[in-house]
Amino acid sequence: MRSNDNYSKDSTKLDEARNRFISEIAKNIHLYNITPSAGRLYGTVFFSKEPMTLDDMSKAMAMSKTSMSTGIRSLLDAHMVERVWERGIRKDLYKVEGDWYKSFSNVFINRWKNATELNMSAIQETKELLHELIQETEYEEIRNEAKEDLEKLTEAEDYYYWLIDVIALFETGKIFDIVPKRSRK
Amino acid sequence: MRSNDNYSKDSTKLDEARNRFISEIAKNIHLYNITPSAGRLYGTVFFSKEPMTLDDMSKAMAMSKTSMSTGIRSLLDAHMVERVWERGIRKDLYKVEGDWYKSFSNVFINRWKNATELNMSAIQETKELLHELIQETEYEEIRNEAKEDLEKLTEAEDYYYWLIDVIALFETGKIFDIVPKRSRK
DNA sequence: TGTTACGTACAGTTTTTTCTGAACAAACTT
DNA sequence: AAGTTTGTTCAGAAAAAACTGTACGTAACA
Numbered sequence: 001m002r003s004n005d006n007y008s009k010d011s012t013k014l015d016e017a018r019n020r021f022i023s024e025i026a027k028n029i030h031l032y033n034i035t036p037s038a039g040r041l042y043g044t045v046f047f048s049k050e051p052m053t054l055d056d057m058s059k060a061m062a063m064s065k066t067s068m069s070t071g072i073r074s075l076l077d078a079h080m081v082e083r084v085w086e087r088g089i090r091k092d093l094y095k096v097e098g099d100w101y102k103s104f105s106n107v108f109i110n111r112w113k114n115a116t117e118l119n120m121s122a123i124q125e126t127k128e129l130l131h132e133l134i135q136e137t138e139y140e141e142i143r144n145e146a147k148e149d150l151e152k153l154t155e156a157e158d159y160y161y162w163l164i165d166v167i168a169l170f171e172t173g174k175i176f177d178i179v180p181k182r183s184r185k
Numbered sequence: 186m187r188s189n190d191n192y193s194k195d196s197t198k199l200d201e202a203r204n205r206f207i208s209e210i211a212k213n214i215h216l217y218n219i220t221p222s223a224g225r226l227y228g229t230v231f232f233s234k235e236p237m238t239l240d241d242m243s244k245a246m247a248m249s250k251t252s253m254s255t256g257i258r259s260l261l262d263a264h265m266v267e268r269v270w271e272r273g274i275r276k277d278l279y280k281v282e283g284d285w286y287k288s289f290s291n292v293f294i295n296r297w298k299n300a301t302e303l304n305m306s307a308i309q310e311t312k313e314l315l316h317e318l319i320q321e322t323e324y325e326e327i328r329n330e331a332k333e334d335l336e337k338l339t340e341a342e343d344y345y346y347w348l349i350d351v352i353a354l355f356e357t358g359k360i361f362d363i364v365p366k367r368s369r370k
Numbered sequence: 371t372g373t374t375a376c377g378t379a380c381a382g383t384t385t386t387t388t389c390t391g392a393a394c395a396a397a398c399t400t
Numbered sequence: 401a402a403g404t405t406t407g408t409t410c411a412g413a414a415a416a417a418a419c420t421g422t423a424c425g426t427a428a429c430a
Contacts, residue, residue: 251378258378
């Protein structure tokens with residue numbers, strides 16, 4: 001059985017190589033607001049030759065099907081994987097979105113856009129509250145504090161306006177005119 | 186005590202306004218790889234008229250001094266707050282970095298640069314492992330799988346090269362030529 | 371030099387998040 | 401229509417993270 005031993009040895013090496021990459025992805029994926037576990041799932045599907053079913057993933061990752069279900073859903077929401085159909089197969093099949101520019105940029109844009117807009121409206125709401133307080137209060141001290149707060153918030157607001165512009169750069173794809181895609185194809 | 190009641194009422198209003206903003210910051214700060222709790226701490230120091238000591242923060246946030254210590258350290262590492270000295274005061278004093286462009290962009294750049302470089306070197310290492318395997322293995326099947334992996338990784342690599350270029354845009358400040366700062370001063 | 375004030379390391383506790391298996395519902399098969 | 405197969409919901413278990421108080425080292429003060 002010498003050659004069989006070699007085969008499993010090489011097979012293990014392949015797995016180890018893949019794991020090297022998967023682990024690193026998982027470690028940094030939180031910047032995209034995705035859990036490490038879902039990151040590993042992404043990596044697993046990434047290397048799969050064929051689209052995978054939940055059962056395939058469950059087996060490959062030695063984790064429950066439930067976790068695969070929730071994990072793949074988060075990747076699906078983030079448009080990092082997509083569902084594919086194959087005739088004769090009843091189970092749902094998933095594969096990774098092949099275009100990294102698309103999948104990763106989209107996640108990034110959505111997360112940041114969302115966060116920025118929320119922060120922005122929080123600023124505006126806070127400013128309104130402070131304006132009201134300045135009008136209403138009879139205490140000079142409070143009025144002054146509120147005014148200082150308003151100034152600080154206005155500076156923060158400027159930053160967020162800028163950030164929104166930056167995000168738009170990515171959203172519209174103009175960023176690719178400035179920093180061209182690197183494609184060796 | 187009528188006027189005293191009014192004062193505490195207005196004072197509460199001021200706090201509520203500030204809290205509105207702080208809570209939102211805390212909710213989204215994780216995109217900068219900072220814990221919500223440290224985000225709230227940031228917000229607290231942000232609104233403080235004077236630089237704060239650990240004891241001030243502890244009191245203001247009703248949390249242990251230990252937590253303030255670790256929280257402020259993470260903000261310090263991220264250059265979102267800075268230490269200031271005042272003569273006659275032995276305790277460490279902290280205030281927020283006033284320039285949001287500076288503080289938030291820096292955090293963003295550092296986190297992303299770091300993550301991207303790690304991912305990039307993981308890709309390169311994985312590619313090397315795969316090249317070795319292709320050379321060594323006697324099994325056509327494994328060789329083919331490895332070759333497919335290599336192709337996929339090369340595509341990912343292109344994306345990361347691009348991402349590094351994008352990050353450089355922010356690092357060098359060229360982004361401000363493209364998307365100018367919004368300043369109403 | 372002794373004393374006090376200050377920040378942080380560490381171990382244990384609490385809180386939050388992640389993961390799992392059982393039960394369920396919808397869709398397919400026969 | 402009855403019986404499978406498949407994905408998801410939900411409550412509880414396991415794991416991870418955040419928080420706290422005690423204890424300690426260092427630096428300022430007297």
